[in-house]
Amino acid sequence: MKTLVRCARALCAGVERNDFAMLIADDRFADAGAYAALRAKYPAAAQRTYGRDVVVVPGFVNGHSHAYQILLRGWADDLPFETWRREALYAIVPQLSPDDVYWAFLLAFSEMLAAGITTVTEFFYLNGAGNAHAEAAIGAARDAGIRLILARSWMDVASAPTAFRETIELAASRTRDLMDAHPEVNICVAPHSLHAASHEMIAAAMDFARGRDCLVHIHVAEAEYEGAQTLERYGATPICLLDRLHVLNERLVAIHSIYVTADERRLLAERGARVVHNPLTNQYLGDGICDVTELQRLGVPTALGTDADVKPSILDEMRAASLLQKIARRDGSALGAAAAFDLGTAQGARALGIPAGDLGAGLYADYAVLDVRNVDPWSSLRNAVVYRAESSWVRETYVGGRRVWNGERSAATQRAKARTAALMASLRERRRRES
Ligand SMILES: [Zn+2]
Numbered sequence: 001m002k003t004l005v006r007c008a009r010a011l012c013a014g015v016e017r018n019d020f021a022m023l024i025a026d027d028r029f030a031d032a033g034a035y036a037a038l039r040a041k042y043p044a045a046a047q048r049t050y051g052r053d054v055v056v057v058p059g060f061v062n063g064h065s066h067a068y069q070i071l072l073r074g075w076a077d078d079l080p081f082e083t084w085r086r087e088a089l090y091a092i093v094p095q096l097s098p099d100d101v102y103w104a105f106l107l108a109f110s111e112m113l114a115a116g117i118t119t120v121t122e123f124f125y126l127n128g129a130g131n132a133h134a135e136a137a138i139g140a141a142r143d144a145g146i147r148l149i150l151a152r153s154w155m156d157v158a159s160a161p162t163a164f165r166e167t168i169e170l171a172a173s174r175t176r177d178l179m180d181a182h183p184e185v186n187i188c189v190a191p192h193s194l195h196a197a198s199h200e201m202i203a204a205a206m207d208f209a210r211g212r213d214c215l216v217h218i219h220v221a222e223a224e225y226e227g228a229q230t231l232e233r234y235g236a237t238p239i240c241l242l243d244r245l246h247v248l249n250e251r252l253v254a255i256h257s258i259y260v261t262a263d264e265r266r267l268l269a270e271r272g273a274r275v276v277h278n279p280l281t282n283q284y285l286g287d288g289i290c291d292v293t294e295l296q297r298l299g300v301p302t303a304l305g306t307d308a309d310v311k312p313s314i315l316d317e318m319r320a321a322s323l324l325q326k327i328a329r330r331d332g333s334a335l336g337a338a339a340a341f342d343l344g345t346a347q348g349a350r351a352l353g354i355p356a357g358d359l360g361a362g363l364y365a366d367y368a369v370l371d372v373r374n375v376d377p378w379s380s381l382r383n384a385v386v387y388r389a390e391s392s393w394v395r396e397t398y399v400g401g402r403r404v405w406n407g408e409r410s411a412a413t414q415r416a417k418a419r420t421a422a423l424m425a426s427l428r429e430r431r432r433r434e435s
Contacts, residue, residue, distance in 0.1 A: 001025075002045040003401070006035050007056040009372070009381065012359050014341040016055075016381045024365045027400030031361050053373050054395060055381050058358045059118025059366030060314035061348035063276035064151075064217075064255050064305025066123055067108035067137070068093050068101065071424055073310060081223060081285050092427060093126060094163035098136040101126065103419035105140035108309055110413040113146055113405040115313040115391040116368030118398070119349070119356055120146055121276075121305065123190055123217060123255070125153035127171070128163045131178050138178075138185055143412065145404030147366065149352060151190035151217035151253075152178060156201045160192070168204045179212060186214075186354065188253075193219040194230055194238055199245055206247040215251050215274075215353055218242075222256040222287050239264035248273055253351070255305070257295070258288040265291065269298035274351040277343070279320035281307035289328045292321060292343070293335055303348035315389045318344040322386065337386040365401035368394050 003024045010020040012032070021035040023042055031038060039047075050056055069089065076088030096104070105122075112120055120141070126133040134152060141148035154171040155164045166174070179187045191197035191205040202218070209216045221227060221238045230241050239260050242248045250272035257268065257275045268275065277290045285308065295302055304321060306312040318340040325335035342348075349357030356364040370393045375384040397405035 002030070002042060004038060004042055004045040004047045005056070005367075006039075006047060006049045008050060008052040009054070010056040010359055011058070011341070011382055011385070013346060014338050014382050020056075020359070022359050022365070022367075024401040027365055027402075029359065029361055029363050029365050032359055050369060053371065054369050055372045055385070056359065057116070057368050057370060057385065058345040059356065059368050059397065059399065060116050060344050061303060061352065061354075061357050062112060062117045062120040062306050062312070062314055063253075063303030063348055063352055064123055064278055064307050065108070065112075065120050065309055065312065066307065067105045067120075067309060068096060068126070069308045069310075070108045070111075071104060071420070071427075072308075075428075081287070084285065090161050091431075094161045095427060096126060096133070098132040100423050101133050102136040102140050103416045103423065105137050106144055107413065107416040107420050108312065109141055109144035109146045110410070110416065112306075112312045113144060113397045113399075114394060114409075115315065116370065116394040116397055117306075117312065117314055118147055118364075118366035118368070119149065119352070119354060121149040121151055121217070121303075121352060123151045123153060123219075125155060125164045125190075125192060127153060127174065128161075128165050131174050131181075134178055135181075138182055141185075145399055145402065147354075147356070147364065147399050149186040149188060149354070150178075151188045153190045153192050154201055154205050155192045155196045156198050157196050160196050164192075164196075168201050171201070172204065172208050175208065176212075188215045188217055190217040193222075193226075194241060195226060202242075202247055203245055206249075206251065209251050215253050216247065217253040217255060217276075219255045220257060221254075221259040222282075224259050224288070227259045237261060237264060239267055243267055243271065250274075256282070256287070256290060258282065258290045260291075262294075265294055265298060265300070268295070269300050273300065275300050275302045276305045276351065277302055277321060278305040278307035278317070279324050280310065280317055281305075283320065283324070284308060284310055289324050291328070293325050293329065296335070296339060301347060301351035302343055303351040304343050313391050314344040314348075315385065315391060318386050337380070337383040340386050341382055365398060367398050369396040371395050
Protein backbone atom coordinates (compact mmCIF):
# COMPACT_ATOMS: atom_id res chain seq x y z
CA MET A 1 0.00 0.00 0.00
CA LYS A 2 1.55 3.28 -1.12
CA THR A 3 0.32 6.70 -0.04
CA LEU A 4 1.12 9.98 -1.71
CA VAL A 5 1.14 12.86 0.79
CA ARG A 6 0.37 16.13 -1.00
CA CYS A 7 1.50 19.24 0.86
CA ALA A 8 0.57 22.75 -0.24
CA ARG A 9 3.46 23.81 2.01
CA ALA A 10 6.37 21.76 3.34
CA LEU A 11 9.75 22.48 4.88
CA CYS A 12 12.47 20.37 3.25
CA ALA A 13 15.92 20.87 4.75
CA GLY A 14 14.40 24.02 6.24
CA VAL A 15 13.40 25.46 2.86
CA GLU A 16 9.74 26.05 1.97
CA ARG A 17 8.46 23.95 -0.92
CA ASN A 18 5.04 24.43 -2.44
CA ASP A 19 2.83 21.71 -3.87
CA PHE A 20 5.33 19.16 -2.69
CA ALA A 21 4.70 15.44 -2.16
CA MET A 22 6.21 12.42 -0.46
CA LEU A 23 5.41 8.84 -1.40
CA ILE A 24 5.17 6.56 1.63
CA ALA A 25 5.80 2.83 1.19
CA ASP A 26 5.95 0.73 4.36
CA ASP A 27 7.59 2.92 6.99
CA ARG A 28 9.75 5.06 4.69
CA PHE A 29 9.51 7.86 2.20
CA ALA A 30 10.10 6.01 -1.08
CA ASP A 31 10.15 9.18 -3.15
CA ALA A 32 9.72 12.93 -2.74
CA GLY A 33 9.45 15.95 -5.04
CA ALA A 34 7.00 18.10 -6.98
CA TYR A 35 3.43 16.81 -6.55
CA ALA A 36 2.50 16.78 -10.25
CA ALA A 37 5.49 14.65 -11.20
CA LEU A 38 4.91 12.17 -8.38
CA ARG A 39 1.17 11.90 -9.08
CA ALA A 40 1.96 11.00 -12.69
CA LYS A 41 4.65 8.55 -11.63
CA TYR A 42 2.48 6.70 -9.08
CA PRO A 43 -1.07 6.75 -10.45
CA ALA A 44 -2.27 3.90 -8.21
CA ALA A 45 -1.12 5.42 -4.90
CA ALA A 46 -3.74 6.57 -2.39
CA GLN A 47 -3.59 10.27 -1.53
CA ARG A 48 -3.59 12.40 1.63
CA THR A 49 -3.81 16.15 1.09
CA TYR A 50 -2.78 19.09 3.30
CA GLY A 51 -3.86 22.63 2.47
CA ARG A 52 -2.24 26.05 2.92
CA ASP A 53 -3.39 26.41 6.52
CA VAL A 54 -0.71 23.93 7.62
CA VAL A 55 2.94 23.18 6.97
CA VAL A 56 4.34 19.66 6.85
CA VAL A 57 7.73 19.43 8.59
CA PRO A 58 10.12 16.57 9.33
CA GLY A 59 9.38 14.96 12.70
CA PHE A 60 11.53 16.54 15.40
CA VAL A 61 14.45 14.52 16.74
CA ASN A 62 15.05 14.37 20.48
CA GLY A 63 18.65 13.40 21.21
CA HIS A 64 18.50 13.10 24.99
CA SER A 65 15.69 12.55 27.49
CA HIS A 66 15.08 11.11 30.93
CA ALA A 67 11.31 10.58 30.81
CA TYR A 68 11.02 9.78 34.54
CA GLN A 69 12.04 13.33 35.31
CA ILE A 70 8.49 14.43 34.49
CA LEU A 71 7.79 13.18 38.04
CA LEU A 72 9.92 16.01 39.46
CA ARG A 73 7.89 18.74 37.83
CA GLY A 74 6.73 21.58 39.98
CA TRP A 75 8.03 20.31 43.32
CA ALA A 76 11.73 19.95 42.59
CA ASP A 77 12.17 23.24 40.75
CA ASP A 78 14.61 25.98 41.64
CA LEU A 79 17.16 23.79 43.43
CA PRO A 80 20.94 23.77 43.08
CA PHE A 81 22.02 20.86 40.85
CA GLU A 82 23.45 18.70 43.65
CA THR A 83 20.35 19.08 45.83
CA TRP A 84 18.07 18.46 42.87
CA ARG A 85 19.90 15.25 42.03
CA ARG A 86 20.28 13.94 45.59
CA GLU A 87 16.97 14.94 47.15
CA ALA A 88 14.64 14.78 44.19
CA LEU A 89 15.94 12.69 41.28
CA TYR A 90 17.86 10.00 43.16
CA ALA A 91 15.22 9.92 45.90
CA ILE A 92 12.34 9.20 43.51
CA VAL A 93 13.63 7.23 40.52
CA PRO A 94 15.09 4.20 42.38
CA GLN A 95 11.65 3.56 43.91
CA LEU A 96 9.87 3.12 40.60
CA SER A 97 8.46 -0.29 39.67
CA PRO A 98 8.41 -1.42 36.02
CA ASP A 99 4.69 -0.59 36.02
CA ASP A 100 5.40 2.95 37.26
CA VAL A 101 8.01 3.36 34.52
CA TYR A 102 5.52 2.21 31.90
CA TRP A 103 2.85 4.77 32.80
CA ALA A 104 5.20 7.70 33.36
CA PHE A 105 6.99 7.00 30.09
CA LEU A 106 3.72 6.56 28.21
CA LEU A 107 2.70 10.00 29.46
CA ALA A 108 6.03 11.64 28.59
CA PHE A 109 6.17 10.03 25.14
CA SER A 110 2.59 11.10 24.40
CA GLU A 111 3.53 14.68 25.26
CA MET A 112 6.48 14.45 22.87
CA LEU A 113 4.32 13.17 20.01
CA ALA A 114 1.87 16.00 20.68
CA ALA A 115 4.84 18.37 20.26
CA GLY A 116 5.81 16.83 16.92
CA ILE A 117 8.74 14.80 18.29
CA THR A 118 8.96 11.52 16.39
CA THR A 119 12.25 10.08 17.71
CA VAL A 120 13.33 10.09 21.34
CA THR A 121 16.63 8.97 22.81
CA GLU A 122 15.99 7.76 26.32
CA PHE A 123 19.09 7.73 28.48
CA PHE A 124 17.85 4.99 30.79
CA TYR A 125 19.56 4.17 34.07
CA LEU A 126 17.12 2.09 36.13
CA ASN A 127 18.86 -1.21 35.36
CA GLY A 128 20.29 -2.49 38.65
CA ALA A 129 17.55 -5.11 39.11
CA GLY A 130 17.64 -6.43 35.55
CA ASN A 131 15.84 -5.57 32.33
CA ALA A 132 12.25 -5.36 33.58
CA HIS A 133 12.31 -1.56 33.84
CA ALA A 134 13.90 -1.13 30.41
CA GLU A 135 11.31 -3.53 29.00
CA ALA A 136 8.61 -1.28 30.46
CA ALA A 137 10.14 1.77 28.78
CA ILE A 138 10.27 -0.08 25.46
CA GLY A 139 6.64 -1.14 25.89
CA ALA A 140 5.60 2.46 26.58
CA ALA A 141 7.37 3.70 23.42
CA ARG A 142 5.71 0.97 21.36
CA ASP A 143 2.25 1.72 22.75
CA ALA A 144 2.66 5.50 22.38
CA GLY A 145 3.99 4.99 18.84
CA ILE A 146 7.23 6.99 19.18
CA ARG A 147 10.51 5.90 17.60
CA LEU A 148 12.80 4.92 20.48
CA ILE A 149 16.55 4.99 20.79
CA LEU A 150 17.30 3.37 24.13
CA ALA A 151 20.65 4.59 25.44
CA ARG A 152 20.95 1.92 28.10
CA SER A 153 23.01 3.33 30.92
CA TRP A 154 25.91 1.51 32.58
CA MET A 155 26.92 2.63 36.10
CA ASP A 156 29.29 1.00 38.54
CA VAL A 157 30.56 3.59 41.01
CA ALA A 158 29.86 3.05 44.69
CA SER A 159 28.17 6.45 45.07
CA ALA A 160 25.41 5.64 42.55
CA PRO A 161 22.12 4.27 43.96
CA THR A 162 22.08 0.44 44.02
CA ALA A 163 19.03 0.52 41.75
CA PHE A 164 21.33 1.89 39.01
CA ARG A 165 24.54 -0.06 39.67
CA GLU A 166 25.83 -3.13 37.85
CA THR A 167 29.13 -4.86 37.25
CA ILE A 168 30.57 -4.56 33.75
CA GLU A 169 29.74 -8.22 33.03
CA LEU A 170 26.14 -7.85 34.19
CA ALA A 171 25.60 -4.61 32.28
CA ALA A 172 27.01 -6.20 29.11
CA SER A 173 25.01 -9.42 29.36
CA ARG A 174 21.75 -7.63 30.16
CA THR A 175 22.30 -5.15 27.32
CA ARG A 176 22.95 -8.08 24.99
CA ASP A 177 19.73 -9.77 26.18
CA LEU A 178 17.76 -6.58 25.60
CA MET A 179 19.18 -6.15 22.09
CA ASP A 180 18.41 -9.76 21.20
CA ALA A 181 14.86 -9.48 22.54
CA HIS A 182 14.20 -6.15 20.74
CA PRO A 183 15.75 -6.02 17.29
CA GLU A 184 13.04 -3.43 16.44
CA VAL A 185 14.52 -0.91 18.91
CA ASN A 186 17.73 1.05 18.37
CA ILE A 187 19.61 0.16 21.56
CA CYS A 188 22.89 1.90 22.37
CA VAL A 189 25.18 1.67 25.39
CA ALA A 190 25.51 4.60 27.73
CA PRO A 191 28.21 4.56 30.38
CA HIS A 192 26.62 7.25 32.55
CA SER A 193 29.51 9.71 32.92
CA LEU A 194 33.11 10.04 34.04
CA HIS A 195 31.83 10.37 37.60
CA ALA A 196 29.33 7.46 37.64
CA ALA A 197 31.09 4.84 35.50
CA SER A 198 34.64 3.58 36.04
CA HIS A 199 37.24 4.01 33.30
CA GLU A 200 37.15 0.23 32.84
CA MET A 201 33.40 0.34 32.36
CA ILE A 202 33.60 3.20 29.84
CA ALA A 203 36.25 1.33 27.82
CA ALA A 204 34.23 -1.91 28.04
CA ALA A 205 31.14 -0.07 26.78
CA MET A 206 33.09 1.12 23.73
CA ASP A 207 34.32 -2.44 23.06
CA PHE A 208 30.76 -3.68 23.39
CA ALA A 209 29.54 -1.00 20.95
CA ARG A 210 32.14 -2.06 18.37
CA GLY A 211 30.97 -5.66 18.68
CA ARG A 212 27.29 -4.76 18.28
CA ASP A 213 27.80 -1.79 15.95
CA CYS A 214 25.99 0.79 18.06
CA LEU A 215 26.73 4.26 19.43
CA VAL A 216 27.96 5.13 22.93
CA HIS A 217 26.16 7.93 24.77
CA ILE A 218 27.83 9.56 27.77
CA HIS A 219 27.16 12.66 29.89
CA VAL A 220 30.25 14.84 29.74
CA ALA A 221 31.26 18.29 30.94
CA GLU A 222 27.78 19.32 32.09
CA ALA A 223 29.10 21.04 35.21
CA GLU A 224 32.27 22.93 35.94
CA TYR A 225 33.25 20.71 38.90
CA GLU A 226 33.65 17.68 36.62
CA GLY A 227 36.61 19.20 34.76
CA ALA A 228 38.27 20.31 38.00
CA GLN A 229 37.80 16.81 39.38
CA THR A 230 39.20 14.91 36.38
CA LEU A 231 42.08 17.36 36.10
CA GLU A 232 42.98 16.82 39.74
CA ARG A 233 42.57 13.04 39.74
CA TYR A 234 43.78 12.13 36.27
CA GLY A 235 45.59 15.19 34.99
CA ALA A 236 43.19 15.77 32.09
CA THR A 237 39.95 17.62 31.39
CA PRO A 238 36.96 15.38 30.44
CA ILE A 239 37.19 15.24 26.63
CA CYS A 240 40.98 14.77 26.77
CA LEU A 241 40.46 12.04 29.36
CA LEU A 242 37.96 10.25 27.10
CA ASP A 243 40.54 10.46 24.32
CA ARG A 244 43.15 8.98 26.61
CA LEU A 245 40.75 6.10 27.33
CA HIS A 246 40.54 5.53 23.53
CA VAL A 247 36.79 6.11 23.45
CA LEU A 248 36.70 9.47 21.68
CA ASN A 249 35.72 8.42 18.18
CA GLU A 250 32.82 8.46 15.70
CA ARG A 251 30.73 6.18 17.97
CA LEU A 252 30.77 8.59 20.90
CA VAL A 253 27.82 10.88 21.59
CA ALA A 254 29.00 13.48 24.10
CA ILE A 255 25.92 14.75 25.94
CA HIS A 256 26.21 18.41 27.05
CA SER A 257 29.90 19.26 26.30
CA ILE A 258 29.55 22.61 28.04
CA TYR A 259 32.83 22.99 29.92
CA VAL A 260 35.23 22.07 27.15
CA THR A 261 38.30 23.94 26.01
CA ALA A 262 38.91 25.11 22.45
CA ASP A 263 41.40 22.25 22.06
CA GLU A 264 38.81 19.78 23.27
CA ARG A 265 36.26 21.08 20.76
CA ARG A 266 38.82 20.57 18.02
CA LEU A 267 39.50 17.08 19.36
CA LEU A 268 35.78 16.27 19.26
CA ALA A 269 35.75 17.30 15.59
CA GLU A 270 38.96 15.49 14.66
CA ARG A 271 37.81 12.22 16.21
CA GLY A 272 34.41 12.43 14.52
CA ALA A 273 32.47 12.44 17.80
CA ARG A 274 28.90 13.71 18.11
CA VAL A 275 27.26 16.06 20.62
CA VAL A 276 23.79 16.51 22.11
CA HIS A 277 22.96 20.01 23.28
CA ASN A 278 20.17 20.52 25.86
CA PRO A 279 19.68 24.28 26.01
CA LEU A 280 16.49 24.44 28.12
CA THR A 281 17.67 21.95 30.76
CA ASN A 282 21.07 23.64 30.85
CA GLN A 283 19.25 26.85 31.76
CA TYR A 284 16.78 25.20 34.15
CA LEU A 285 19.58 23.52 36.14
CA GLY A 286 21.94 26.47 35.85
CA ASP A 287 24.56 24.35 34.05
CA GLY A 288 26.05 26.72 31.52
CA ILE A 289 26.07 27.29 27.75
CA CYS A 290 27.52 24.83 25.25
CA ASP A 291 29.38 26.65 22.46
CA VAL A 292 27.30 25.08 19.73
CA THR A 293 28.27 27.87 17.30
CA GLU A 294 31.88 26.77 17.45
CA LEU A 295 30.92 23.07 17.27
CA GLN A 296 28.97 23.88 14.12
CA ARG A 297 31.90 25.72 12.62
CA LEU A 298 34.05 22.66 13.28
CA GLY A 299 31.45 20.34 11.73
CA VAL A 300 30.61 18.32 14.85
CA PRO A 301 27.25 16.59 14.22
CA THR A 302 24.93 17.89 16.94
CA ALA A 303 21.42 17.05 18.08
CA LEU A 304 19.09 18.80 20.54
CA GLY A 305 17.67 17.09 23.61
CA THR A 306 14.86 17.77 26.06
CA ASP A 307 16.86 16.14 28.91
CA ALA A 308 14.93 16.92 32.15
CA ASP A 309 11.64 17.06 30.21
CA VAL A 310 10.31 20.03 32.13
CA LYS A 311 8.51 20.73 28.85
CA PRO A 312 9.56 18.29 26.14
CA SER A 313 9.48 20.31 22.93
CA ILE A 314 12.16 20.48 20.28
CA LEU A 315 10.40 23.60 18.96
CA ASP A 316 11.32 25.24 22.27
CA GLU A 317 14.83 23.74 22.25
CA MET A 318 15.53 25.11 18.75
CA ARG A 319 14.49 28.57 19.89
CA ALA A 320 16.50 28.27 23.12
CA ALA A 321 19.58 27.04 21.23
CA SER A 322 19.45 30.06 18.97
CA LEU A 323 18.72 32.66 21.66
CA LEU A 324 21.41 31.35 24.00
CA GLN A 325 24.07 31.72 21.32
CA LYS A 326 22.94 35.25 20.53
CA ILE A 327 23.20 36.27 24.19
CA ALA A 328 26.41 34.32 24.93
CA ARG A 329 28.11 36.00 21.97
CA ARG A 330 26.25 39.33 22.23
CA ASP A 331 25.60 38.81 18.53
CA GLY A 332 22.12 38.73 17.02
CA SER A 333 23.44 36.92 13.97
CA ALA A 334 24.65 33.89 15.96
CA LEU A 335 22.98 30.51 15.32
CA GLY A 336 20.10 31.64 13.13
CA ALA A 337 16.78 29.96 12.42
CA ALA A 338 18.14 27.77 9.60
CA ALA A 339 20.89 26.35 11.82
CA ALA A 340 18.50 25.82 14.75
CA PHE A 341 15.96 24.02 12.53
CA ASP A 342 18.74 21.80 11.19
CA LEU A 343 19.82 20.84 14.74
CA GLY A 344 16.26 19.81 15.63
CA THR A 345 15.73 17.79 12.44
CA ALA A 346 18.26 16.61 9.81
CA GLN A 347 21.51 17.20 11.66
CA GLY A 348 19.99 15.82 14.86
CA ALA A 349 19.14 12.57 13.07
CA ARG A 350 22.64 12.40 11.59
CA ALA A 351 24.18 12.90 15.02
CA LEU A 352 22.13 9.97 16.32
CA GLY A 353 22.91 7.81 13.30
CA ILE A 354 19.33 7.34 12.10
CA PRO A 355 17.84 7.82 8.61
CA ALA A 356 15.34 10.54 9.52
CA GLY A 357 15.02 14.28 10.00
CA ASP A 358 13.89 15.36 6.54
CA LEU A 359 11.17 14.74 3.93
CA GLY A 360 13.38 12.82 1.51
CA ALA A 361 13.53 9.42 -0.21
CA GLY A 362 14.97 6.61 1.89
CA LEU A 363 14.25 8.25 5.25
CA TYR A 364 11.71 7.13 7.85
CA ALA A 365 8.27 8.53 7.08
CA ASP A 366 8.28 10.66 10.25
CA TYR A 367 6.58 14.03 9.99
CA ALA A 368 4.45 16.56 11.80
CA VAL A 369 1.69 18.83 10.53
CA LEU A 370 1.72 22.32 12.03
CA ASP A 371 -1.14 24.80 11.99
CA VAL A 372 0.30 27.98 10.49
CA ARG A 373 -2.79 30.17 10.41
CA ASN A 374 -1.08 32.42 12.97
CA VAL A 375 2.02 32.93 10.85
CA ASP A 376 2.20 36.35 9.24
CA PRO A 377 1.86 35.99 5.46
CA TRP A 378 5.04 38.01 4.93
CA SER A 379 7.11 35.78 7.25
CA SER A 380 9.43 32.93 6.38
CA LEU A 381 7.72 29.73 7.50
CA ARG A 382 10.93 28.26 8.88
CA ASN A 383 11.74 31.35 10.92
CA ALA A 384 8.18 31.42 12.26
CA VAL A 385 8.49 27.77 13.30
CA VAL A 386 11.76 28.43 15.14
CA TYR A 387 10.91 31.76 16.77
CA ARG A 388 7.13 31.60 17.25
CA ALA A 389 5.71 28.08 17.10
CA GLU A 390 4.01 26.45 20.07
CA SER A 391 3.41 22.75 20.61
CA SER A 392 -0.30 23.54 20.27
CA TRP A 393 0.32 24.21 16.57
CA VAL A 394 0.98 20.48 16.05
CA ARG A 395 -2.20 19.01 14.56
CA GLU A 396 -0.91 15.59 13.54
CA THR A 397 2.23 13.52 14.01
CA TYR A 398 3.27 10.50 11.95
CA VAL A 399 5.95 7.95 12.81
CA GLY A 400 6.90 5.45 10.12
CA GLY A 401 3.90 6.56 8.08
CA ARG A 402 1.47 5.81 10.92
CA ARG A 403 -0.54 8.57 12.60
CA VAL A 404 0.33 8.66 16.29
CA TRP A 405 -1.12 12.06 17.28
CA ASN A 406 -4.34 13.54 15.96
CA GLY A 407 -4.70 16.60 18.14
CA GLU A 408 -6.61 14.86 20.93
CA ARG A 409 -5.40 13.04 24.01
CA SER A 410 -6.09 9.32 23.74
CA ALA A 411 -7.79 7.27 26.46
CA ALA A 412 -4.42 5.60 27.14
CA THR A 413 -2.75 8.98 27.70
CA GLN A 414 -5.52 10.02 30.08
CA ARG A 415 -5.08 6.76 31.96
CA ALA A 416 -1.31 7.32 32.07
CA LYS A 417 -1.87 10.77 33.56
CA ALA A 418 -4.15 9.37 36.27
CA ARG A 419 -1.78 6.49 37.08
CA THR A 420 1.23 8.83 37.23
CA ALA A 421 -0.63 11.28 39.48
CA ALA A 422 -1.55 8.40 41.83
CA LEU A 423 2.06 7.21 41.86
CA MET A 424 3.35 10.65 42.82
CA ALA A 425 0.69 11.01 45.54
CA SER A 426 1.82 7.72 47.10
CA LEU A 427 5.54 8.53 46.79
CA ARG A 428 5.04 11.90 48.42
CA GLU A 429 2.92 10.37 51.19
CA ARG A 430 5.71 7.85 51.89
CA ARG A 431 8.22 10.69 51.95
CA ARG A 432 6.07 12.64 54.40
CA ARG A 433 5.74 9.63 56.74
CA GLU A 434 9.48 8.93 56.61
CA SER A 435 10.54 12.49 57.32
ZN1 LIG B 1 20.98 13.58 30.95
